[in-house]
Amino acid sequence: MRVTDHLPAWDWPPLLGTLLFVALMTAGYYYNVTFVQLGLIDLGTRLVGLTETRVSLWMAGLALLTLVAAVGFGVAMDRRGWSRAFRTKLRILLAVVTVQFVLTLWAPTIRSEAAFGAWIVAASVALGVGFPTSFSLALDLVPVPDRGYVAAAITALTYFAANALPLEWSIGVFSRVMAVAMLPGILALAVLVSGSVARVESLLDCLSEQSKTIGPGRFCRPTPPGTRSLAFWWPVVLMFGVFFVDSLGFLRIIETPTLVLASWQSPELSTRLLIAVVHVIGAVMAGVLYVNFDLRGLFLAVFGLFALTHVMYTSDLRVAGLFPALARNGPSILNPLFYAVAVSFYTTLNFALWPDLSTSATVGTRSAIGIGVAGWLATFLSTAVALYLDHAEYTLLSHLNLVNALALLLLFGLLVGIYGRRMVRLARAEVAG
Amino acid sequence: MSALESLPLLVVVVLLLSATGADPSAMTVVFDGETDLAVVDNEVVAVGGGTATLEPNATAAATVFVIGGDVTVRGTLEGDARVFAGNLTVAPGASIRGELQTIGGETTVAPGGTVERRTSLAVAPRPRSPVERAGFILAQVLVMAGLAALVARRVPGLLATVGETVTGHALVSGVVGSLTVLTLLVLFVYMAFTLVLVPVSVLGLLGMAGVGVYTYLVYGFLIGQRLPVTRPDVAAAAGVGAYVLLLEGLGFVPLLGTVVQLGLLAVGFGAVLLSYFGLQTWEPVSLPR
Numbered sequence: 001m002r003v004t005d006h007l008p009a010w011d012w013p014p015l016l017g018t019l020l021f022v023a024l025m026t027a028g029y030y031y032n033v034t035f036v037q038l039g040l041i042d043l044g045t046r047l048v049g050l051t052e053t054r055v056s057l058w059m060a061g062l063a064l065l066t067l068v069a070a071v072g073f074g075v076a077m078d079r080r081g082w083s084r085a086f087r088t089k090l091r092i093l094l095a096v097v098t099v100q101f102v103l104t105l106w107a108p109t110i111r112s113e114a115a116f117g118a119w120i121v122a123a124s125v126a127l128g129v130g131f132p133t134s135f136s137l138a139l140d141l142v143p144v145p146d147r148g149y150v151a152a153a154i155t156a157l158t159y160f161a162a163n164a165l166p167l168e169w170s171i172g173v174f175s176r177v178m179a180v181a182m183l184p185g186i187l188a189l190a191v192l193v194s195g196s197v198a199r200v201e202s203l204l205d206c207l208s209e210q211s212k213t214i215g216p217g218r219f220c221r222p223t224p225p226g227t228r229s230l231a232f233w234w235p236v237v238l239m240f241g242v243f244f245v246d247s248l249g250f251l252r253i254i255e256t257p258t259l260v261l262a263s264w265q266s267p268e269l270s271t272r273l274l275i276a277v278v279h280v281i282g283a284v285m286a287g288v289l290y291v292n293f294d295l296r297g298l299f300l301a302v303f304g305l306f307a308l309t310h311v312m313y314t315s316d317l318r319v320a321g322l323f324p325a326l327a328r329n330g331p332s333i334l335n336p337l338f339y340a341v342a343v344s345f346y347t348t349l350n351f352a353l354w355p356d357l358s359t360s361a362t363v364g365t366r367s368a369i370g371i372g373v374a375g376w377l378a379t380f381l382s383t384a385v386a387l388y389l390d391h392a393e394y395t396l397l398s399h400l401n402l403v404n405a406l407a408l409l410l411l412f413g414l415l416v417g418i419y420g421r422r423m424v425r426l427a428r429a430e431v432a433g
Numbered sequence: 434m435s436a437l438e439s440l441p442l443l444v445v446v447v448l449l450l451s452a453t454g455a456d457p458s459a460m461t462v463v464f465d466g467e468t469d470l471a472v473v474d475n476e477v478v479a480v481g482g483g484t485a486t487l488e489p490n491a492t493a494a495a496t497v498f499v500i501g502g503d504v505t506v507r508g509t510l511e512g513d514a515r516v517f518a519g520n521l522t523v524a525p526g527a528s529i530r531g532e533l534q535t536i537g538g539e540t541t542v543a544p545g546g547t548v549e550r551r552t553s554l555a556v557a558p559r560p561r562s563p564v565e566r567a568g569f570i571l572a573q574v575l576v577m578a579g580l581a582a583l584v585a586r587r588v589p590g591l592l593a594t595v596g597e598t599v600t601g602h603a604l605v606s607g608v609v610g611s612l613t614v615l616t617l618l619v620l621f622v623y624m625a626f627t628l629v630l631v632p633v634s635v636l637g638l639l640g641m642a643g644v645g646v647y648t649y650l651v652y653g654f655l656i657g658q659r660l661p662v663t664r665p666d667v668a669a670a671a672g673v674g675a676y677v678l679l680l681e682g683l684g685f686v687p688l689l690g691t692v693v694q695l696g697l698l699a700v701g702f703g704a705v706l707l708s709y710f711g712l713q714t715w716e717p718v719s720l721p722r
Contacts, residue, residue, distance in 0.1 A: 288605055294718050312619065
């Protein structure tokens with residue numbers, strides 16, 4: 001049953017449950033894409049005085065530690081039965097958000113590398129515990145047919161806020177904004193887990209019951225794929241490729257003032273607003289496609305968009321190299337807009353995919369491996385590769401050309417894989433027949 | 434015209450050069466600053482911006498393509514000059530010994546300036562009179578109606594299947610259609626910039642136009658089903674006529690009309706692709722309830 005089916009009967013708990021999930025995931029992801037991904041660079045380079053390379057190494061360490069913490073905690077969640085205990089997951093989330101609140105307040109006061117390192121370790125553990133827990137709530141709160149649209153809503157809200165709100169990319173600003181936003185969230189979670197408000201208890205009881213009716217994810221029917229099966233690992237590998245391509249390209253783009261000032265950090269609100277709106281449109285499109293197509297079509301769309309985006313970036317750079325006067329008016333806005341659509345596509349896919357590849361007994365491990373390997377390990381490796389390219393003095397064009405090649409290779413590989421799989425099936429049918 | 438806007442014209446120049454057997458790599462391209470045409474080494478100069486001047490008493494044996502900026506000839510140009518955009522001025526006492534061809538932009542030959550041969554190829558659209566406009570719409574209606582009648586008579590199932598996708602899955606058709614149209618347009622433009630892929634780009638754009646025409650037939654078929662006409666081919670023809678007129682009418686509504694036009698195109702385009710031009714009924718994946 002879909003959430004909207006409950007509306008005519010004024011059955012509010014399922015709708016409130018979905019809204020709770022959207023709010024938690026949006027807040028968590030916004031924290032990740034702003035405070036963690038952008039704020040830490042500013043903290044390390046400006047306040048602690050580290051070189052960009054040193055900060056990148058710490059960021060890579062954060063990614064690796066988060067992966068380890070997530071997989072460890074995800075497996076523990078499943079083994080101890082926390083994945084199936086709705087209230088327990090809310091208590092864990094309260095603890096995580098409280099730790100992150102303290103870390104958020106502490107961050108702008110850090111001035112030494114030792115403290116910076118300690119902060120990274122603590123943040124890694126909090127993130128590693130937080131994301132399998134929050135993703136597992138999808139199995140309690142979001143009916144399977146709604147997951148594409150819910151994932152789209154989370155993506156759209158996060159990227160709209162991240163682009164439209166005119167925040168300076170500095171740790172001080174991020175810290176203040178996050179602290180103000182986290183405090184009511186902590187209070188709300190505290191009320192939810194307190195067990196002392198009758199209405200809240202009644203709501204939680206309804207949601208706990210609902211989780212039994214939602215059942216396993218879309219790709220777990222009729223039988224869930226094993227954690228060691230190809231059916232689970234091919235989306236992991238493809239999502240790893242997507243994250244890697246995105247991260248490797250974006251790391252260089254945000255280091256290039258001409259590109260980033262004409263897009264994500266443009267002084268013009270209209271430019272940032274345009275990117276924010278395109279993010280929303282891309283997320284809605286991805287949500288519609290997620291509920292109407294199988295995974296192959298979605299991955300093809302994501303890789304196709306990334307390949308096209310990087311073809312556009314590299315073509316522009318080549319043309320600007322041949323005719324410098326062309327670069328006089330600044331880079332084309334079309335490139336970041338396509339980039340925004342591609343990012344919204346795979347982010348939406350990421351939010352819906354792991355719960356849909358899980359049952360309530362496996363969601364801790366699956367989401368930890370999925371997001372840990374695809375997201376964090378890809379980020380770790382792309383940071384390492386970006387550092388190597390930086391040391392090797394790769395030009396912007398050479399760097400983006402490499403990303404472009406990877407995107408095209410993934411697109412081509414997926415097409416060949418789909419075609420080859422179909423051929424194998426036909427050949428087997430021929431032999432069997 | 435900005436340097437970026439003049440890039441497509443540069444592609445045209447390169448294609449023209451290739452067609453005449455000249456080597457495009459031996460061309461000097463000027464996009465900004467001041468250039469003295471007398472000191473340019475190459476036999477072909479493309480001016481896309483800035484100013485280019487041939488000083489009095491100077492001679493240049495070059496073919497000059499003007500695709501932007503300002504070109505002033507005060508001396509003697511031994512080759513041809515072709516103006517696509519921008520300005521070309523032949524000053525008093527100056528001469529062009531070859532052909533001065535005006536395709537677009539502004540060309541001024543001052544009294545006392547001499548040009549061996551002057552031609553023009555005006556491609557600027559002129560506003561249509563109401564009668565011409567009505568005639569154009571009528572011709573469009575007749576051609577589309579003929580096509581719709583033909584397809585509806587020969588293979589009625591195709592249009593019906595695409596029509597079912599339009600009516601049953603409008604949202605996903607719109608998403609697929611808009612995404613495909615946008616990405617293909619960008620892809621074909623970038624293909625054209627590579628020059629070697631220009632034929633593929635042109636074929637691709639023609640293919641897109643073909644799908645666009647097919648959407649007219651589908652919408653016409655859907656409208657025709659709702660008309661009190663029993664013969665399917667006549668109904669489809671009448672429906673297409675109504676659809677063409679509907680689109681024309683929407684053109685008079687500012688902004689919203691354009692949005693609806695683009696929306697119809699996107700939904701139709703997506704439905705055509707999803708249903709393989711009507712060869713297969715499209716169904717979304719089945720989600721557990």
